[in-house]
Amino acid sequence: MQSVLDLLQQRADDDPAFFYRLKFGEHNNIVSYFWRDSMMLEDFKAYGDVMIFDTTYRTNKYGLICAPFVGINCHWKTTMFACAFITNEKEESFEWLLETFKRAMCQQEPKTIFTDQDKAMGNAIEKVFPNTRHRLCLWHIEKNFVSHFGSLKTNEDFKNMFKNCLMGCQNESGFEELWAKMMELYGHEKKEWFEQVYDQRHKWCTALNRDMFSAGILSSQRSEVTNKAISFNAKATTNLFEFYHIFEQTVKRWRSNETSDNFRNRTERPKAVKSKSKLLKHAADVYTLALYNDFETEYEWAMASFLRAFATKTHS
Incomplete structure (x- = not known):
């Protein structure tokens, strides 16, 4: 740990914008530490x-x-905004961590934050980021909820209905209708549990969060990517000094990939430049290559849906 602290101090000496903080316990021992470099600050601003x-x-x-x-x-x-190590998941630890993050980011708060279902974390977010929309990770919900399904685990109709409640409804009325139908068919088996889940619906139901920008994220799968990337070389025996270097190499690799993507974006043009669609041409000018490809796919689906509806109406 002392080696890591020496590294953090050296980074701070070399880069005035480097930020790190330590939290000490009752016996003057370090129980948490947090850091972000100057590039992470710029990435968070963007x-x-x-x-x-x-x-x-x-x-x-x-x-x-x-x-x-x-x-x-x-x-x-x-992209990485910051990182920390904490010794426990108590509410006071999360409060300190989020307050420190907020201070490191010049008091700027995210508009949306995705987490798992940790209650202490949720309480801390409500206190520190009162203006931020707290969303629950659907990946964790699906993974954790299955343990509560009981005999419904093998019922494909129920599982499909539950998944549609999570992310398949287009609006609030559609969700309420589907949820009521699901409760009528299956709610008697886990009534108390279903009531607890329903009380948190504004944190996990996509139909109730269409008014808030979320970059299309439905889960913390990005954090899963982070974990897998870091754990590629980390083991249960990895010490903090080794882990810090693994983490730094991961961030360095991500930034190298971003540099390559920026270069491709300057030197390549999507096929839309030859398209007759003014909308696609405009999208090609304002979007990066990756985002343009996603937009083009949705555009093609929308046009196909429109043509199919038009053809049906014409024939009828």
């Missing part, structure tokens, strides 16, 4: 509207909880 905060990663010799703050850049690639 892409910090949506953030994923995940504390499920623990691969290190001391069992400390790694807490990366992750976002998405304009090429739809993962």
Whole structure:
């Protein structure tokens, strides 16, 4: 740990914009530490509207909880805003961590933050980021909820209906109708549990969050990418000094990829430049290559749907 602290201090000496903070326990021992470099600050200013905060990663010799703050850049690639190690997941630890993050980002708050269902974390977010929309990770919900399904685990009709409640409804009335139908058919088996889930619907139901920008994220899968990327070389025996270098190499690789994407964006043009569609041509001018490809796919689906509806109406 002292070696890591020496590294952080050296980074601060070399870069005046480098930011790190330590939290000490009752016996003057370090219980948490947080850091971000100057590039992470710039990335957060550019892409910090949506953030994923995940504390499920623990691969290190001391069992400390790694807490990366992750976002998405304009090429739809993962970017790192900050990172921390904490010794527990108590509400006071999360409050300190989020307050420190806020201070490190010049008091700027994300518009949307995705997390798992940790209650202490949710309470801390409500206190520190009162203006931020807190969303629950659907990946974690699907993974954790299945343990509560009981005999419904093998019922494909129920699982499909539940998944549609999560992300398949177009509006609030559609969700309420589907949920009521599901409760009528299956609610008697897990009534109390279903009531608890329903009370948190504004945090997980996509139909109830269409008014808030979320960059199309439905889960903390980006944090899963982070974990896999870091754990590629990290093991349960990895010490903090080794882990820090693995983390730094991961961030360095992500930034190298972003540099390559920026170069491609300057030197390549999508096929829309030859298209007759003014909308696609405009999209090619304002979007990066990766985002343009996503937009073009949705555009083609929308046009196909429109033509199909027009043909049906004509024939009728």
